[in-house]
Amino acid sequence: MLPPGVPGMPASTWRLRSDAWEYLRFAIKGIAAGGGDITADEEIFRSLGALETLELYWAGFGQRYVRLVHELLLDGEIEQALDLIGRVVYRLRRSSVPDDRRDDPTDDAERAERANDVDPRPRFEVLLIDETTPADRDQLRAELLRMRSADDAFIYEYVVVPSADDAIAAVLTNPNILACVVRPGFSDRTKQPLSRDLTETIALAHEQGGNTTSVPRSIPASVRRVVHLADTLTALRPELDVYLMAGAHIEDLAGTLSRRFRRVFRREDQLELHLSLLRRTSHLYDTPFFDALRDHARRPVGVFHALPVARGGSVVTSKWISDLADFYGLNLLLAETSATSGGLDSLLSPVATLKKAQSLAARAFGARQTFFVTNGTSTANKVVHQAVTSPGDVVLVDRNCHKSHHHAMMLTGARPAYLDAYPLNDYAFYGAVPLARVKQVLLDYRAQGRLDEVRMITLTNCTFDGIVYDPYRVMAECLAIKPDLIFLWDEAWFAFASFHPVTRRRTAMAAARRLEERLRTPSHAAEYREQQARLTDPVTGDRAPDEVWLTERLVPAPDARVRVYATQSTHKTLTALRQGSMIHVHDQDWHRDAEEPFHEAYMTHTSTSPNYQILASLDLGRRQVELEGFDLVQRQLDLATNLAQAVARHPLLRRNFRVLTAHDLIPAQYRETSRPMPLRDGLSSMWKAWATDELVVDPSRITIEITRTGVDGDTFKHEYLMDRYGIQVNKTSRNTVLFMTNIGTSRSAIAYLIEVLVKLAARFERERAERDEDVPVVDAGALPTLPDFSEFAPDYAAGAGMPDGDMRAAFFDGQQRGRVEHVSPTELRARLARGEAPVSAGFVTPYPPGFPVLVPGQVISPEVVEFMAALDTREIHGYDEARGYRVMK
Ligand SMILES: Cc1ncc(COP(=O)(O)O)c(C=O)c1O
Structure with a gap:
């Protein structure tokens, strides 16, 4: 049963989980310091309720731990509860140094737990899917701690779930899971209170897994369900390493199932599994070229070749440019080399570390071959x-x-x-x-x-x-x-x-x-x-x-x-x-x-x-995307959705800005689903749109329409966002600004952006109220219509009404001085009025929109000239305002 106010486990929990633990710590700390009544703070119990659901799918602490905190609080054991909460918060902040531990642990188990908390090694989680008892789970955990060695480069912990539904929920919500161990004893359905969104997403995942499963009919149903689960998990997160731990007939299973599972183990082969899990993670961690470059930088090498900056040669002893090394650090210079041997490799003919790095990238991006480009x-x-x-x-x-x-x-x-x-x-x-x-x-x-x-x-x-x-x-x-x-x-x-x-x-x-x-x-x-x-x-x-x-x-x-x-x-x-x-x-x-x-x-x-x-x-x-790509991308999408929601809900923002949705950006005939911002409604809604609609909108990009501010996009970008607040955006149109989130976007950055938008909105409203009625405002109706590609001129066109043309011939004709003249826009208009069809000798590319409105050999149409005249962009490549258009004679 869910506690009141807890909406069920959602499809994206990273923020909810850390917020709930952080809040508990803050609130209980306050009570510990100044007294106060726990029961008066409903938020504390709401957080505990939410965490009891969330923690099932995360390693380390779990539902029992949350219940223990809850009981301690009800019993008035505030300090003890605070200690437990503190442990989680240290871990969530990825800090390994507890800041307010008071007593030294007395028993061994407690000491081992604390050593585990402060272990600085990178940590991942392994999902074990099987019906288990609390005693089984305790034993598993004890065994795991016993197998851990000081020589291991990484550590991991188990998340144990009983059913296929829970397994899907776990890999969808917990990005720290890098491997799964399937034991055939798992059940099918979850007993957890999940949100409707997560329940629907699990159903969609089952369906997708079912589509990829093709198992010979000879295989019994009991094995089929194991295969189906493995396929479902791999379809969701291909980077997951999936193992099968079975009892009887494992030799037969290994033959049939090897494609799905990295390895099939017997129950008693815990150590083998442990070593496989660590080894596989070290394969993901492996960065052959970076490692080779770092080794190279540490080797004493004499340079009798190009590149004076190599090993800092021309820099560190210089009177005038030693700040180069001060700023970038000496490692940059130590790593600068033109060597292709000594562990390094040649990009043009890779045989060693670069070849391997590229094939690892192919694995990560699901390609057959991958090539690096500098x-x-x-x-x-x-x-x-x-x-x-x-x-x-x-x-x-x-x-x-x-x-x-x-x-x-x-x-x-x-x-x-x-x-x-x-x-x-x-x-x-x-x-x-x-x-x-x-x-x-x-x-x-x-x-x-x-x-x-x-x-x-x-x-x-x-x-x-x-x-x-x-x-x-x-x-x-x-x-x-x-x-x-x-x-x-x-x-x-x-x-x-x-x-x-x-x-x-x-x-x-x-x-x-x-x-x-x-x-x-x-x-x-x-x-x-x-x-x-x-x-x-x-x-x-x-x-x-x-x-x-x-x-x-x-x-x-x-x-x-x-x-x-x-x-x-x-x-x-x-x-x-x-x-x-x-x-x-x-x-x-x-x-x-x-x-x-x-x-x-x-x-x-x-x-x-x-x-x-x-x-x-x-x-x-x-390496990063294989180990934490899902985590980062999930955050990125969530943060962008947050930004969109803030703009839609805040009264001041809503009056001045409008987030463009799929309904604005994609005509109805290219959409089958109906939601304007699918991810805002939940992951399942996004899933359906992305599975069916001809076109969808990437939710990590937020285009905001700013017509009502009375400022055009370019001014908004340069004068308001950059000059006043140091916020950088790339793309604007006359009346829109595009805000992109990426895997480096933080919650604070989004908060800052919202704060700035609120300040700007307030300012625009004030200016509008005080505006001189005689000064015109930006008129959205005056925006130039974007011209279609006109056509290639007859000398270059394919003819018969077909659209292709010989652009290379046109380009090289346009490179010959004698064949080109410069024509002003006024003269061009006059020629068009006389029925002539002037031909562009080069590319003309305004920024924005950033693509050529004219290419060599293209007939310059009245629409192109009107569009260019109405543009107020600062940068137009291939067009010199003083000299005019380059036109074929
Ligand atoms: C669609 C598209 N393709 C290619 C490029 C070129 O990419 P790069 O800047 O990595 O050369 C850009 C750059 O903005 C782009 O927008």
Whole structure:
């Protein structure tokens, strides 16, 4: 039975748990110091009630501990209760030094507990799933403490739950769990009071696990349920290490189940299990390149090569620049080396530590191959384009993609066919490209007999503003039209998504894996045959009209090729030094068709002196996400939701700002679920939206509309947020500001932002009240309409109404001085009025929005000129206000 006021165990507990313990400590400390009546403080008992539910899924203390604290308080044993509460708080704060312990423990058990509390080694938790008695659990704990050795690099503790439901609840709510031990004695259903959200999420998780389970019929039901649970847990958190501890017939089980379980143990092999758990964690912890670099830095080395800063050579003895070492520390210089031997490795031809670091990253991100890139995703994109496309290939590309894609095609000679995203004219930015649009373009190429020329499609997932595609669906439907299409997903802003059970499914690598598995199943083959009967006339072989292909959810042929690349700016959303990026590959034709060109492309764009500090940081960033990625991403999403809620609820904020929701950012036809901010309603609501909607919004990004403040986005960013309060944001539009949270965002940072927004809102209201009526305010209606891509000029266009063009030819024509003239906007308007069709000689890219409104060879339309005239951005690349547009003569 839940105590009054306790809503049941929610799907996200990290904040609730630490708040409840912190509150108890604060309140009881006050009572201990100044007297006061415990029973007068209802919050104390509410916290205890909440903790009794929460602690089931966390190691170390548990429900019994909370009950003990409760009893001590009721008995008036305040000091003793405070000691117990203090222990938890030290642990939660990750501090190993108790600050107000009074007495020395007298018995051994107590001494061991206290030694455990202050043990400074990194600690993780292991989930054990079985029906157990309190005596079993005590014994397990005692055995564990006995097996611990001073030589172990890490320590762990058990979370023991009785049922499959509880196991799912535990891995969803407790990110410290890194391994699971399944014993077949577990029951199915939980007896815990869980929130509706968590109950629904558990049901969804069971369903997903059921979808991935394919066990031979010969296997008995008792084993099937074990397999189902293992699949469910792994689908939620693939980084978990799952062991089976069984009694009889373990040799038979080992043969059947080895894919699911890291190892199968007998009950009495506790020590083996213990060693396996520690060893596996040390594999996650392993950072081969960082370790090699650190070793190298400690070795005495003579440098008779390049790089005078190596080992501080040119710096520490300098009269003038020794502050370089003072500021960065000597280690930076000790770690600067151009060596590729002595434990280090060559990025261009890795065989040792870098090779290993990259393969660990592939494991972490669910890729088949991963490549480190030291010059950002700008370079990563160029590598992939060059690796898989050739001059003359058609590449479908979203118009508002990053400029590196345009530059890549300028270099490769591939012909871009731009796909326009739906515009969000009220906020002056773009959404995403609807799948129906992509399908239509592919069908148009098919109708023209040119489908074989279409080689690749590249889409930005998620977009800068946080609109997220469903890569599984996009790839499946595109492959149904063009079975060998290659996909490049620009995940510059989405590296974090691999580490949360809901966001992961929309990463390119997870989708590729799922698609490949699906294509192999007999049920898929049946589904394909059944749809083909509708799409193609069995007698004449004629295809059904395009409308049918557009409305059906297309099923790809079972032999379609899964060829998927993802580029990620690791540095943008995870721990890595600036420019640290990765390319992840899941390409079924890698060895046959891509590996060699990829390596040539990688050589083309990679420096022969790659920055080792960036590479080491990628190695460390990978370690971090494998060990605590879920924790960090869950916090990030929660904090962002908190910010959104604060803006929606606070009367002053609500009057001045508005958080844009899925209803504002995604037209209704691309959503099946109806909630405007799914995560605000709970994890299950987010799960459903992310499982079904064509497009969803990344909840870690909060776009706030500021029209009512009377200030435009750029002024808000520079003059208000940065200059006055030191708050940095990146993207604004005329009337919106984008606040991004990341894994480094803290609760204090969110609190500060809310405080600043409140101050600003108060100020805007005051200014509005005192405003001179004669001074106009920003008029949202005057925002320029975003121009679509017009078309390539006839010299470069494909003709026959097809959208692709030879941008490389246009670019190099535009490089010849004699072929280009500068034309002022006024003159350009005059030419347009005369019916001329001026052609851009170069790229013109305003920031924001940050993508080219003109590319070489593009016809300059009246809409582009009007858009540029209305823009008030500070930075426009490729356009010189004094000289005007660069136009082909
Ligand atoms: C969608 C997208 N792709 C690629 C890039 C380039 O990434 P990097 O800064 O790592 O070179 C960016 C940069 O903002 C981007 O927004």
